[in-house]
Amino acid sequence: MNQASLHRLLMANAKKKDPKVLFDQRLATNLTLIQQLYFSLYPEETNLDNFQKLLSLLPVLFKERPEHLKLQDISRIEEGNWYQSEKIVGMQLYVEHFNKDLKGLREKIPYFKELGVNFLHLMPITTRPKGESDGGYAVNDYLKVDPKYGTKEDLLELTAEFRKQGIYLMLDFVVNHTSNEFSWAKKAISGDKKYQGYYYTFEDYTIPAEFEKTLPEVFPETSPGSFTYIPEMGRWVMTVFNSYQWDLNYTNPDVFLEMLTNLVKLSDQGVDVVRFDALAFLWKKMRTISQNLPEAHTLIALFRMCLQVVAPGVILLAEAIVAPMDIIKYFGVDQKEGNECEIAYNASLMALLWNSVATKKTTLLYKSLLHVPDKPKDCTWINYIRCHDDIGLGYENHLIQELGWSPDMHRKFLLDYYCQHLDWSPATGLMFMYNPKTGDGRITGSAASLLGLEKGLALNDKSLIEASISKIIMLHGITLAFGGIPLIYAGDEIGTLNDYSYQKDPAKKEDNRWVNRPMQDWETIAKLDDIQSPPSRIFHTLKRLIAIRKNEPVFADHNNLSLCHTGNDHIMVFERKLASGEGLLVLSNFDQNPQVIETSWIKKLGYFAQGDPVDLVTENKVSINSGLLEIAPYQLIWLKKS
Numbered sequence: 001m002n003q004a005s006l007h008r009l010l011m012a013n014a015k016k017k018d019p020k021v022l023f024d025q026r027l028a029t030n031l032t033l034i035q036q037l038y039f040s041l042y043p044e045e046t047n048l049d050n051f052q053k054l055l056s057l058l059p060v061l062f063k064e065r066p067e068h069l070k071l072q073d074i075s076r077i078e079e080g081n082w083y084q085s086e087k088i089v090g091m092q093l094y095v096e097h098f099n100k101d102l103k104g105l106r107e108k109i110p111y112f113k114e115l116g117v118n119f120l121h122l123m124p125i126t127t128r129p130k131g132e133s134d135g136g137y138a139v140n141d142y143l144k145v146d147p148k149y150g151t152k153e154d155l156l157e158l159t160a161e162f163r164k165q166g167i168y169l170m171l172d173f174v175v176n177h178t179s180n181e182f183s184w185a186k187k188a189i190s191g192d193k194k195y196q197g198y199y200y201t202f203e204d205y206t207i208p209a210e211f212e213k214t215l216p217e218v219f220p221e222t223s224p225g226s227f228t229y230i231p232e233m234g235r236w237v238m239t240v241f242n243s244y245q246w247d248l249n250y251t252n253p254d255v256f257l258e259m260l261t262n263l264v265k266l267s268d269q270g271v272d273v274v275r276f277d278a279l280a281f282l283w284k285k286m287r288t289i290s291q292n293l294p295e296a297h298t299l300i301a302l303f304r305m306c307l308q309v310v311a312p313g314v315i316l317l318a319e320a321i322v323a324p325m326d327i328i329k330y331f332g333v334d335q336k337e338g339n340e341c342e343i344a345y346n347a348s349l350m351a352l353l354w355n356s357v358a359t360k361k362t363t364l365l366y367k368s369l370l371h372v373p374d375k376p377k378d379c380t381w382i383n384y385i386r387c388h389d390d391i392g393l394g395y396e397n398h399l400i401q402e403l404g405w406s407p408d409m410h411r412k413f414l415l416d417y418y419c420q421h422l423d424w425s426p427a428t429g430l431m432f433m434y435n436p437k438t439g440d441g442r443i444t445g446s447a448a449s450l451l452g453l454e455k456g457l458a459l460n461d462k463s464l465i466e467a468s469i470s471k472i473i474m475l476h477g478i479t480l481a482f483g484g485i486p487l488i489y490a491g492d493e494i495g496t497l498n499d500y501s502y503q504k505d506p507a508k509k510e511d512n513r514w515v516n517r518p519m520q521d522w523e524t525i526a527k528l529d530d531i532q533s534p535p536s537r538i539f540h541t542l543k544r545l546i547a548i549r550k551n552e553p554v555f556a557d558h559n560n561l562s563l564c565h566t567g568n569d570h571i572m573v574f575e576r577k578l579a580s581g582e583g584l585l586v587l588s589n590f591d592q593n594p595q596v597i598e599t600s601w602i603k604k605l606g607y608f609a610q611g612d613p614v615d616l617v618t619e620n621k622v623s624i625n626s627g628l629l630e631i632a633p634y635q636l637i638w639l640k641k642s
Helices: 003-012 019-041 044-064 067-079 095-099 102-107 109-115 152-165 183-189 206-212 253-267 294-310 324-331 347-359 363-371 397-402 407-418 453-459 462-481 500-504 512-516 534-551 600-604
Strands: 090-093 119-122 168-173 177-179 227-230 235-238 245-247 273-276 315-318 343-345 380-383 430-435 440-444 485-489 561-564 571-577 583-589 595-598 628-631 636-641
Touching: 003 019, 003 067, 003 294, 019 044, 019 067, 019 294, 044 253, 044 294, 090 095, 095 102, 102 152, 109 152, 109 534, 119 273, 119 485, 152 168, 168 253, 177 183, 206 227, 206 235, 235 245, 253 273, 253 294, 273 294, 294 315, 294 324, 315 324, 324 343, 324 347, 324 363, 347 363, 347 380, 347 407, 347 462, 363 397, 363 561, 380 462, 397 407, 407 440, 430 512, 440 512, 453 462, 462 485, 462 534, 462 571, 462 583, 462 636, 500 512, 571 595, 583 628
Parallel strands: 090 119, 090 485, 119 168, 168 273, 273 315, 315 343, 343 380, 380 485
Antiparallel strands: 177 245, 227 235, 430 440, 561 571, 571 583, 583 636, 595 628
């Protein structure tokens, strides 16, 4: 039983649902764990006073939390794992690209309602440096809204309206670093020793040189190395991502207290899910790669246990785009199981789906998914095919080798396939951050362009257009059906192509991730009644699939997913089951040719026990011939068993 379940159990026996009484109860329940986590990071013999500061801070933060959110916290504790519901469907977007600002976003709530989206991840809206800002992930202030988006009052009005409309909001908390214009950084530059200690700063390059021996480069093309010399300060500062993003020094307990305060105050603005950005990098240790360290997990759990005391209706998302075996750890393992982040990005599924599209095979997908341990029952995934970022190729080398492939050559093939190095490939993507020393690279591009729609339209190739539409629907259908919260990247619901305008913007031209960060095409959306156009076909199909998902309890995430082996390497099949016996079988063909599978095992699962079952995607009955089921190229099937 994790701490959230314990709080729910204790509250069920409470005679009075008084927020202050329940706060005291949560604090008492979590206190021992908070103490253990804290002193494992900050030794007790030198940090008793700092621990007392933390204990004094929590009641203050609770007192400042708005009353209506305290009541919402109570209802969410009673509701349980609300984030595992089949009724939640998400969308990620840039506010300024979607409809100008926060007021403009509010105007588009009817659009979200029509599509069926009720969970929004807004890309950073806080103040940031002018010019380069890593898309807003260089933070000047954690709580101030950048004027181009509006005001804090606009944000509060938006979150209030979201609550009325039943829309959940996720905002970023850039927990690993600030910008070099952040107030702490400015004080550090001016010579303030206290704030120099908020970052990893060094008088000479001796210690940075030791770190560099094992630190991998995140952006080798545009920001090589992990340290930057600041002449005004006369010191080197750790800048793992970009020279203008200074890494916070969490070995300093004052940094944790300051960041916990920022986290709670961000939550107090009406945020339901906080996206912990770059959390794999939180703890730095010499002679390691300073990623996924045990201390980072301890720190995340400490944030979670404190936030749970003050604002238990707010949950954490792990933005950890790491190897599959590392991702699962951000839910918490051993004593921390279920006590780190409630949600994590299913980056492994995303990358494996793109691998299957390119290879037309599901062998690596099956092998990799079966290799990852089950997640804790109280946690869930965010499943997606595209986001604002690049596509990394973080597959396990030994699993690639077990298939008889060379890991290096396989990654080269994927880069060539998606980045226009193979004439026969339908994809029009770009290569991001290629490192010639290692051969590593990543892929950028919109889903539609990577899946062939851009090339098909340019060539007026009807068969390529049809194939690309089928692939777009198939991949989204998998994420809608896989256990967790499906997240659609804004524009993908209408098949938006690559946006090359970034090449004319000096602040963006060196970062080709902007190719898949387009403006929302409201002219195209206004023409969705043209049911034959690719955008309309994609939109209306996804709208219907979303409605089906919300109406079928089998889609709720209760760790009720099992992979099914078919003997056909082009096919992916998984089943979702309920204790009542209801089930859903999801079948997908990744090949450009029709494929057949033997069906005796499907019959044993009971899907033909009452005659031919209905495919929820097409609303047609599915029949088998001579014991074989034929699946069309890039076809998605949702078979329902009552």
